Amino acid sequence: MQPQQEIHYMKKSTLFLTAFALAGTTMIVSCGGEVQDTGPKYNFEKADSLPDDYLKELGIVKTNIELTAKLYETMAENGFSFSESNMLSAGKSFSGSSKQAMGIGAIGTDMVYAISFKQNQSAISRMEGLISQANALGVAEAFDKSLMEKLSSEDSTINKSVILTKAYLNAKDQLFSEERAQLATFMVIGGWLEGLHISSSMCKDKVSNLDIRLGLWEICNTYSNVISMAKVFESNADMKDISTKISELEPLVKRISGNSKKYNSEDVAALAEGVAKIRNSVL
Numbered sequence: 460m461q462p463q464q465e466i467h468y469m470k471k472s473t474l475f476l477t478a479f480a481l482a483g484t485t486m487i488v489s490c491g492g493e494v495q496d497t498g499p500k501y502n503f504e505k506a507d508s509l510p511d512d513y514l515k516e517l518g519i520v521k522t523n524i525e526l527t528a529k530l531y532e533t534m535a536e537n538g539f540s541f542s543e544s545n546m547l548s549a550g551k552s553f554s555g556s557s558k559q560a561m562g563i564g565a566i567g568t569d570m571v572y573a574i575s576f577k578q579n580q581s582a583i584s585r586m587e588g589l590i591s592q593a594n595a596l597g598v599a600e601a602f603d604k605s606l607m608e609k610l611s612s613e614d615s616t617i618n619k620s621v622i623l624t625k626a627y628l629n630a631k632d633q634l635f636s637e638e639r640a641q642l643a644t645f646m647v648i649g650g651w652l653e654g655l656h657i658s659s660s661m662c663k664d665k666v667s668n669l670d671i672r673l674g675l676w677e678i679c680n681t682y683s684n685v686i687s688m689a690k691v692f693e694s695n696a697d698m699k700d701i702s703t704k705i706s707e708l709e710p711l712v713k714r715i716s717g718n719s720k721k722y723n724s725e726d727v728a729a730l731a732e733g734v735a736k737i738r739n740s741v742l
Contacts (some may be wrong), residue, residue, distance in 0.1 A: 468619050513640075527568070527654040529577035530674030534661055537668055541576040543658045547742060549584035552591065552709035557697035558715050558741070559596040560642040561649030568653040596642070613638055641692045648701060649742065650686050654678060656738045659731035666724050675727065682712045704737050 493562055509632050535541075546569040553562035567587040572581035609617055682705075689702035711733045714726040 462682060488741075495658070510691060511689065525737050526573065526674060526677045527658065528571050530658060530671070530678070533668075533670050533674060535576045537671065539661055539665070540572075540659075541578055543581060545583070546572060546581070546659050547588075547653070549581075549588055551588060552567075552741075553742075555597075556596060556642065557645050557682050557695075557701075559592050560645035561652075561742060562592045563596065563702070564646035564649030565653035566592065567638070567646075568650045570658065571654075572657050606717075621631065641698070644688050644692060645698070647688060648685060651678075651681070652734065653707070653742070656731070656734045659727055659734055661729040663724060663731045666722070666727055673719050676715055678721075679712045679716040679730075682708065682716065701741055704741060708733055729734075 512594055535597055547562075549565075551562070553559045566585050570582045570585045570589070573579070573585065614741050641715055657677055666675075686702060686705060689698050689705070692698045693702065708730070711726075711730040715722045715730060
């Protein structure tokens with residue numbers, strides 16, 4: 460492969476794999492193993508029209524998603540109590556493609572939270588809701604029924620995060636046009652917002668643990684990346700609306716992202732209240 464061709468191929472592949480990971484692996488807690496991708500090759504030409512900066516933002520937020528999952532695990536290990544009320548209701552539905560996409564991202568985050576606290580039944584009920592929204596959005600065929608059945612198993616030897624990864628890798632052929640990248644961005648926003656809601660709600664009275672403090676700081680620190688991703692599609696009225704609403708969080712987020720060692724419970728409580736207001740208005 461010629462150098463110029465190789466760069467072009469890497470750019471397209473990076474967008475595809477990262478956009479897919481963000482749209483789907485909001486659900487990944489910790490793979491603990493390698494997932495082999497043996498699927499067909501695809502045409503990435505439309506996705507290739509997205510700006511280079513979009514790829515950078517996707518990569519940063521992808522790291523944040525992994526860190527959010529780690530934060531939930533740290534909470535569980537440190538005796539935090541699981542709260543069903545922190546999540547969207549299991550049967551919640553969404554209307555319109557933008558909200559359906561945000562809903563998939565948010566439900567995925569809820570599943571990570573439930574799985575991290577070993578609340579398998581809660582995770583399964585959310586999975587059913589996620590599949591329902593995926594069906595409404597037109598990507599339900601990407602979910603392998605046999606993999607979904609394994610997720611409902613009580614077999615403790617099954618690595619459910621690997622299964623979730625495989626399930627979403629099967630959905631990748633839905634995300635290689637610019638239109639799908641826009642939906643993927645809505646998914647990212649929904650997942651990020653729900654993750655910030657859960658994390659700030661859980662942490663507002665418990666900020667003494669350094670690992671917990673750092674985890675929340677890391678989530679807040681990707682605020683600007685999420686806003687930058689939304690601006691790529693600011694011509695979309697729904698995207699512009701959600702971007703405007705999220706922008707209202709900036710002063711609250713900066714209280715925490717400014718310094719991981721200095722913020723206090725009052726700062727987190729204020730953020731939790733602000734996030735809940737926006738989250739409840741858009742999800």
